[in-house]
Amino acid sequence: MLSEFDLEMPSDLQASLSSLPYATPLGGGTNLLVDLRARREKSKRLVWLGNIQAFREIKINAQQVSIGGGTTLSDILHSPAMAEAAPSLFNAARVFGGQMVRNRATVAGNICSGSPAADTVPPLLSLDATICLTNAEGCRSVPLDQFYTGFKTNLRRQDELITGLSWLVPNSNTANLFYKLARRKGDAISVVGVAVTVTREGDRCTHARIALGSVGPTVFRAKDAEAILAGGLLSEKLINDAAQKAMEQSKPIDDLRASANYRRHSVRVLTRRLITQAWHSLPEKTAHT
Amino acid sequence: MSLEKAIPVKINGVPHELLARANETLLDCLRQHGQFEVKNGCEKGDCGACAVQIEGEAVDSCLTLTWTVEGRSITTLEGLNDTNKPHPLIAAFMEQGAVQCGYCTPGIIVAAEEMLRETLNPTDDDIALALSGNLCRCTGYTKIFAAIRQAATVLREGGGND
Ligand SMILES: Cc1cc2nc3c(=O)[nH]c(=O)nc-3n(C[C@H](O)[C@H](O)[C@H](O)COP(=O)(O)OP(=O)(O)OC[C@H]3O[C@@H](n4cnc5c(N)ncnc54)[C@H](O)[C@@H]3O)c2cc1C
Ligand code: FES
Ligand code: FES
Numbered sequence: 438m439l440s441e442f443d444l445e446m447p448s449d450l451q452a453s454l455s456s457l458p459y460a461t462p463l464g465g466g467t468n469l470l471v472d473l474r475a476r477r478e479k480s481k482r483l484v485w486l487g488n489i490q491a492f493r494e495i496k497i498n499a500q501q502v503s504i505g506g507g508t509t510l511s512d513i514l515h516s517p518a519m520a521e522a523a524p525s526l527f528n529a530a531r532v533f534g535g536q537m538v539r540n541r542a543t544v545a546g547n548i549c550s551g552s553p554a555a556d557t558v559p560p561l562l563s564l565d566a567t568i569c570l571t572n573a574e575g576c577r578s579v580p581l582d583q584f585y586t587g588f589k590t591n592l593r594r595q596d597e598l599i600t601g602l603s604w605l606v607p608n609s610n611t612a613n614l615f616y617k618l619a620r621r622k623g624d625a626i627s628v629v630g631v632a633v634t635v636t637r638e639g640d641r642c643t644h645a646r647i648a649l650g651s652v653g654p655t656v657f658r659a660k661d662a663e664a665i666l667a668g669g670l671l672s673e674k675l676i677n678d679a680a681q682k683a684m685e686q687s688k689p690i691d692d693l694r695a696s697a698n699y700r701r702h703s704v705r706v707l708t709r710r711l712i713t714q715a716w717h718s719l720p721e722k723t724a725h726t
Numbered sequence: 727m728s729l730e731k732a733i734p735v736k737i738n739g740v741p742h743e744l745l746a747r748a749n750e751t752l753l754d755c756l757r758q759h760g761q762f763e764v765k766n767g768c769e770k771g772d773c774g775a776c777a778v779q780i781e782g783e784a785v786d787s788c789l790t791l792t793w794t795v796e797g798r799s800i801t802t803l804e805g806l807n808d809t810n811k812p813h814p815l816i817a818a819f820m821e822q823g824a825v826q827c828g829y830c831t832p833g834i835i836v837a838a839e840e841m842l843r844e845t846l847n848p849t850d851d852d853i854a855l856a857l858s859g860n861l862c863r864c865t866g867y868t869k870i871f872a873a874i875r876q877a878a879t880v881l882r883e884g885g886g887n888d
Contacts, residue, residue, distance in 0.1 A: 443728050444748035444793050463791075470751075470789045471770045483748075485794055511783075535859015536837050537777050537786040623858025624772070 439473050442481050448488040450600065454573045458596040460484045465509060465541030467534070468550045486543075486598070497522050503603040506569075510539040510547075510557075522606045525560035525615035525632045532556070532617045535624045545599035548581070551589035551655070558656040559632035560615045562648035564604040571600040588654035611636040611644070612715035618703055620694065627651045628695045631707040635666070637719040642671045647679070647708055652687035652700050659683040662708065671716055680709035733796045737761065738805030746792035752778070753787040756802070763803040763832045767861070774860035777833035778802050784840045786859070803832035806839055814880040815839055815873070824873035826864035834860045838874050846882045848874065 445460065447453045453462075461480035463469055464487075472478035486492060492507030497518040504512075513519050513530040520527045533539055533556050547557045548568065558581070566581045570593060581602075584591050593599070607613050615632040619625035630650030636643045645666035647659045662682035669675050689700035728748040735744055737759070744755045753776045756764045767775030769788045776787040779801040806813040815835050818824070825831050834857060841848060841856035848856070853874050862870060 438754075439749040439751070441728065441747075442749050444791060446793065446796075466789050466791070467771055470791070473749075474769060485791070487794055531855065534771075535774060536840070536856050537774055537784050537789075537859045538771055539859075540783045541785055541789065623854065 439470070440476065440479070442473070442483055444483050444485060446485045446488050448490060450489050450492070450571070450598075451573070453484050453486060453489060454571065454596070454598065456482075456484045457572070457598065462486055462549075462598055464507065464543040464546035464549075465538075467538050467542045468546060492600075495519070497606070499606065501603060501605055503601055504544060506543070506545045506598055506600040506602075508544050508602075510534070510542050510544070511536075513544070514539065523560065523564055523604065523613070524607075525563050525613045525634075526557060528615045529556045529560045529617065529630075529632075532619070532622060538624075544602065548584070548599060548602075549591070549593065551585070551591060553588070553653060553655055554627045554630070554651045555656060556617060556627060556630055556650065559630045559648040559650045560613075561602065561604070562656060562658055563613060563615070563632035563634045563646040564607070565646070566602050566604040568599050569601040569603070570594075570597040572596040572598075576600065582658060585655040585657075607634065608636070610638065610719060612718045614711045614715050616707055616711055618707065626694060629689075629700050629703045629707060630656075631704065631711055633708065633711045633715055635712060635715040635719070637671070637716060637721075639721065640670050642666045642669055642675075642716070645679075645712075647683050647712075649683065649687060649704060652689040652704055654688070657686075659686040659708075661686055666712070673713075676709055676712050676716070679712060680705045683708040731793065733792055735795055735797070736799040738801060739799070744792055748791065748793055750792050751788055752790040752792050752795060752800070755792045756787060756800070761802050761804070765829055765832060767829065767833075771859075772861065773830070774833040774837060774857075775830055777836045777860070779836055779840060782840065782843065784837045801836070803835055806835065813839070813877075814885060815842070815877040818873040818876040818880065819870075822869045822873040822876060824865060824869040830860055830862040830864075834862065834870060838877070842874075842878060842881060846878050848878055 460482040463483040463485045492505045494505040502522045510530045547555045613634045618629045632648045634646035645663045650656045662679045665679040684705040687704045689697040732743040765775035767773035771786045
């Protein structure tokens, strides 16, 4: 039995925003209901977002992707253009929870859960995604990279909702990959999650992102490791150096899923593997269009 | 304490009202209503025994608040059967021996049926993806996969309910 609470189910965004200062948003409920049952969450008033019109909308054009605050992991998997517009996110959706969870779990809820193991966050960081935080007054854009302030703490104010996310579609000289290391392929919490973005111009890497999950209090970008790659002539040595640096930037803990040492080791191996894979998937000659 | 409301829904095509307070889950309400094919395994989204479809989409009823399904169509295992003949998935599960204790079966069939509406040529990867939220502690999944492949063949050849 869940503890007692009130539940509002507004069908428009404004109404949900006006309840928010006093209530907790309920997206797919795949975190919140589990936490309420375990008495980790004690809210007495919930606002369900599932009735809000057009909240699950996905828009993709040649340049940009934007998704609504109610977009589910299944929506990502069922969006035909998503595999190209956000390869890492699409791959994260394939290894996320189980089917019933994916049908309900939202990307916004995943971000707000604040878990260092949240699987959509490394991909979204690797794509430089921006989130739209909206309250009754209006919307502010915050780069996801600046959103987290510590373990399960973030910049969202009590009266704000994530109403959308957006990022630029990677160009044809850019590869974007994600790998989730877990004990099973499905329905498992990440031991380590790594997302990388690499842009290639001839022999040079002109842009790099490396985002790491489950190896620190929040998901984060290994910026020192990125800096080793960006602008450099890419070689096996440079990739090894970047992978080593990513490992050094990780601050994992021992828990029931894996030891901190194993996680550190995995960060190095996976970063090296993904950057190498990304690099070789890109054309040597830059297609100038 | 929140009030009890009568929530109008369709269960397997038939209109009903479920009496529920804000904090009651669809799992509890469906079982109180006599839908014992909806199983309670873990109450936290891990096992898939409680899976039902809402407007054709499989969800864990233990993670669904009853108020949020107001006006929606709910399909349980029972709703997949035609009055005269079993759904090809159910027939295939029986023929392949894909049921041992049977506790996981209703949830698995509900999840698999959603996938078969998307593709009648599922690869083993497609089946694994569809069943990734369903735990079976008896069968080892081999016969479950075989049953789903068989049902897909039957449906492809037009042998389903129409
Ligand atoms: C069996 C199972 C398997 C899982 N597997 C995975 C997995 O593989 N990978 C993974 O990363 N996670 C996994 N999860 C965790 C969970 O499913 C995800 O974190 C999910 O994305 C949460 O989204 P939700 O919509 O269900 O959020 P909810 O539970 O509704 O909410 C989560 C938090 O976000 C807030 N919130 C929700 N929507 C908004 C919004 N629009 N604006 C502001 N705040 C909001 C809520 O108030 C709450 O604090 C799993 C959970 C279960 C039960
Ligand atoms: S009882 Fe709902 S998933 Fe286990
Ligand atoms: S048949 Fe017993 S759990 Fe699946």
